[in-house]
Amino acid sequence: MRCDVLAIGTELLLGQIIDTNSSWIGEQLAANGLDSLLQVKVGDNLERIEAVLRRMLIDADAVIICGGLGPTHDDLTREAVAAVMGATLVPNDEVAIVITQLFAARDRYMAPNNLRQALVPDGASIIAQTRGTAPGLICPVVVDGVDKVVYAVPGVPHEMKEMLERAVLPHLRERSGQAAVIVSRTLRTWGESESGLNERLDPVIDQLESVGNPTLAFLASGWEGMKVRLTAKAESEEAAAALLQPFELQIRAIVGGQVFGVDDDTMESVVLDLLRGRGWSLALAESVTGGLVAGRITAVPGASEVFRGGVVSYASDVKFRLLGVPEGPVVSEPAAAAMAEGVRRLLGSDVALALTGVAGPTEQDGMPVGTLCVGLALPDTTLTRTFRLPGQRDQMRQMSVITALDLLRRELQALPAS
């Protein structure tokens, strides 16, 4: 079954926003055993949207449209789909009520044009909106006597992803009726480059290539880690899992130390679980990362059971006065150790992690851009490490976050079981 993708928005054609939605959708379709052979960007122009959609429906069994569902004059997806369906747009009271309630709940005035989002092509069914104000649409169309379907979802990535997983992919899987399932197992690693992992895993890769199923892919994912993904196709979840398992074990046998989690694990969630398991609380002292570590930690629901808080000691004298760092170079292992012990004392936590370094644009304390010093205060010892990290300011700061958390992860896992 073939499902192509149409991204709507003049800003996409002008390069003011990069279309990441269709790539993400393509990845999901592939993971569900569905082909996506054409992906198109078109601007906010009714005639062109309608024409390209008609054209795409000749070759594809289904088309997913992202964007153009908003309330404004340049949101034209509803009109285009209705035209292709040969249907009229009908106001939907339930949708209108939900939109009105959303605004009321936020104590916000609702401009009347928001009710444009309650217009539904006659014959389409609705994907209820749980995040934004625009619902998604499932629109049956007949092309040369063949039943096809158009899905319309918002262009806001988190709204699009939620609707795709909740409604569009299940609907597509059911239509495709294919027995084959595709199951992936992602090992999340940190501490080795793609080429380094690739080289060490060469024997496994050769085996995989000779059998052809499962397949292996490396996905460098910034501060989400370096992903090693195994993907198997089989008649059932169980059969796919049985194909994956021996290769996962082989990979772990070779690079197990670098594997910090699987699938949806994040470095933050793994570290929080390890601390929770020991009943230990965490505090942070951040300089170079300026709050990014705390921001990641607190993105995890339930972090409050473990995380007490942190100090962003950006100015040097805040390090000296508030954290008791001795006067001297602040990008150094002694400074990192003092920051960790200082914030542990100040916030009364069991464990404290501290980061100081040089994100650039210029060097500091004679240390080059990319230098990261990490201090880790554990209940009965404090240790420090220095790393050299790549990249521009933003990238170096993100690498610092996962590098420091990975040090904490490894130290916690190395401790004798409590």
Place this chain on the structure above:
Amino acid sequence: MRCDVLAIGTELLLGQIIDTNSSWIGEQLAANGLDSLLQVKVGDNLERIEAVLRRMLIDADAVIICGGLGPTHDDLTREAVAAVMGATLVPNDEVAIVITQLFAARDRYMAPNNLRQALVPDGASIIAQTRGTAPGLICPVVVDGVDKVVYAVPGVPHEMKEMLERAVLPHLRERSGQAAVIVSRTLRTWGESESGLNERLDPVIDQLESVGNPTLAFLASGWEGMKVRLTAKAESEEAAAALLQPFELQIRAIVGGQVFGVDDDTMESVVLDLLRGRGWSLALAESVTGGLVAGRITAVPGASEVFRGGVVSYASDVKFRLLGVPEGPVVSEPAAAAMAEGVRRLLGSDVALALTGVAGPTEQDGMPVGTLCVGLALPDTTLTRTFRLPGQRDQMRQMSVITALDLLRRELQALPAS
């Protein structure tokens, strides 16, 4: 003149690589006054590449193809373009010599298939390769008696960009014979919904639609703010600016209070500039955002001149003990005020901003998910505000960041000039 873009590569459809090339090309075309109305991704399949290229050439005057020029069996752009031209592929000796010399110069063995890159459709002219081994191609085609052109450039971004600037854009400008440039002006706003802005700007939008140039678009960009973008087409930068200016003034006259910056400004950079202008330093106390505000502030190079640091007071007793918040409900305006004054005292800053709220998943202190209380301690006054924000945990936290910084921005701008 219309030039559409075709990106070649199965990995683009599978989401293994995000197609940033067509966005960049679209930006360049717009800056040169050329329309790009359709941008397409297709996989490494000869039949489909040829079919979609034929299709695109019906509407477009020119098509730029990125990728598929490499030496391997799945690099099929040359074959597809030759088929559409109705031409045969001819080995080009000069190209073959350059490729051979490139390998020799790098002391590398040249696999014979590299000479596939010396095949040129009969009648096409060559864009000499200066970086990679594959030359670009300029391929004249006749469609329904109309002279059109297909440009083929490599998919490697730096090779593609170099050839586009050196050969493709000049060739297109000459063909188009028009000097037109396109200039955009983006007003970044916060505090009103897209639909609310749209409604209040209705009279301006009507005018713009009646004249047709400039055009206006809204771009909801999360915690980057709600963008209102004017785009004008004219013979020169100056003429375009002259077209934009009266409409920018009209928009500012209506929604000026919401406009926090233009073009590449961010809320963080604007707030830091306002503080720098008064010689004031900033400290932060964050609970609900858990360090995200500090993380955004410190992403701005030079933030250290203004930003002293912050406290992430996640656990309630950290608020009480470290910041002197009175015992009681911590999601409240009194708590936000005490947090701001406490961190201002603790870090010795001129100004302090504090955020406490409920990101969910569950309510807290009887306050619903989405509640944000902001405290702002200025040199001689402290004020507080409560907001109701939409969205899931992550979105609510991001909205909190820009909402709190926008409050600081408005208060600083409202102060008498120093």
